[in-house]
Amino acid sequence: DIWRLMGMWSIWMFRLPLVRNISELPQDSYGRRGLSHITVAGSVFHGMKEVEVWHQTFAPESHTPIHRHSCEEVFVVLKGSGTLYLASSSHEKYPGKPHEYHIFPNSTFHIPVNDVHQVWNTNEHEDLQMIVIISRPPVKAFIYDDWSMPHTASKLKFPYYWDEECLQAPPKDEL
Amino acid sequence: DIWRLMGMWSIWMFRLPLVRNISELPQDSYGRRGLSHITVAGSVFHGMKEVEVWHQTFAPESHTPIHRHSCEEVFVVLKGSGTLYLASSSHEKYPGKPHEYHIFPNSTFHIPVNDVHQVWNTNEHEDLQMIVIISRPPVKAFIYDDWSMPHTASKLKFPYYWDEECLQAPPKDEL
Ligand SMILES: [Zn+2]
Ligand SMILES: [Zn+2]
Numbered sequence: 001d002i003w004r005l006m007g008m009w010s011i012w013m014f015r016l017p018l019v020r021n022i023s024e025l026p027q028d029s030y031g032r033r034g035l036s037h038i039t040v041a042g043s044v045f046h047g048m049k050e051v052e053v054w055h056q057t058f059a060p061e062s063h064t065p066i067h068r069h070s071c072e073e074v075f076v077v078l079k080g081s082g083t084l085y086l087a088s089s090s091h092e093k094y095p096g097k098p099h100e101y102h103i104f105p106n107s108t109f110h111i112p113v114n115d116v117h118q119v120w121n122t123n124e125h126e127d128l129q130m131i132v133i134i135s136r137p138p139v140k141a142f143i144y145d146d147w148s149m150p151h152t153a154s155k156l157k158f159p160y161y162w163d164e165e166c167l168q169a170p171p172k173d174e175l
Numbered sequence: 176d177i178w179r180l181m182g183m184w185s186i187w188m189f190r191l192p193l194v195r196n197i198s199e200l201p202q203d204s205y206g207r208r209g210l211s212h213i214t215v216a217g218s219v220f221h222g223m224k225e226v227e228v229w230h231q232t233f234a235p236e237s238h239t240p241i242h243r244h245s246c247e248e249v250f251v252v253l254k255g256s257g258t259l260y261l262a263s264s265s266h267e268k269y270p271g272k273p274h275e276y277h278i279f280p281n282s283t284f285h286i287p288v289n290d291v292h293q294v295w296n297t298n299e300h301e302d303l304q305m306i307v308i309i310s311r312p313p314v315k316a317f318i319y320d321d322w323s324m325p326h327t328a329s330k331l332k333f334p335y336y337w338d339e340e341c342l343q344a345p346p347k348d349e350l
Contacts, residue, residue, distance in 0.1 A: 018259075
């Protein structure tokens with residue numbers, strides 16, 4: 001029937017093109033100053049269930065929120081440099097002063113699950129360009145105003161910035 | 176006690192350095208002609224549980240085996256070009272003639288779960304360099320001699336090439 005045909009057509013449309021030019025994919029700041037985000041392979045648009053891949057460019061002085069999540073996250077730096085701030089103190093009441101790590105072209109790092117972290121482009125002369133990989137998409141992140149905010153006061157941001165247009169927040173017990 | 180201290184020490188050793196230079200990581204062909212493989216973030220060496228990231232360079236005319244796996248896999252092409260061969264016929268008795276897709280710099284594609292596939296560097300003038308992401312590491316792949324080999328005759332390659340030195344094959348019921 002017509003619905004079956006529509007379903008087949010939408011699956012066919014969804015799977016084409018299999019090979020995509022990253023520079024032609026939707027690119028937006030999603031309201032975050034200095035960010036250019038591309039979902040390379042994602043849960044919402046590409047039906048990924050276990051991994052999601054982003055291509056992100058941060059203009060000088062721009063950065064991620066201070067945040068944590070229970071999924072795994074791997075960064076590969078393609079261009080530019082910056083600073084990773086990482087607090088490994090999930091057993092304390094608040095993140096506290098983070099460790100600082102220099103990140104540079106062709107470097108990689110992963111964030112230990114639930115550690116509070118932030119990535120900054122601290123190089124005022126160049127964009128910071130990275131491939132970012134997360135597990136168990138779509139990402140459910142808890143956001144902090146600063147490093148001394150108690151873990152219990154951090155706020156769940158779900159759907160995350162780029163998933164907002166297409167995802168509704170589910171009932172709490174689905175998280 | 177001493178074991179607790181040893182445990183803390185090994186965790187500390189394992190986590191350093193957090194930021195790694197990809198060009199300084201172990202790089203090897205693992206017995207495959209024309210391949211240069213780097214595990215950027217992996218199950219065996221970095222304790223990843225949900226995603227694994229590779230940096231792979233294929234010399235002209237080199238390629239992956241014809242294979243399938245039940246994990247998700249995403250490719251991001253950094254440099255060079257080549258051909259993706261993909262057979263979407265897991266419901267048939269054997270893969271059959273695959274579709275061919277041109278892959279190029281800054282392109283991305285993901286492999287539908289369990290579809291039989293192979294990536295070739297078909298550009299005789301340039302290396303093909305890619306970031307490869309898989310879910311549920313370490314990878315368990317079934318390998319085919321050719322596109323007309325029955326699915327039931329494909330052979331499990333576990334541990335996979337780069338995991339061989341550090342992983343023992345588990346009893347079958349763990350797969
Ligand atoms: Zn994060
Ligand atoms: Zn594969």
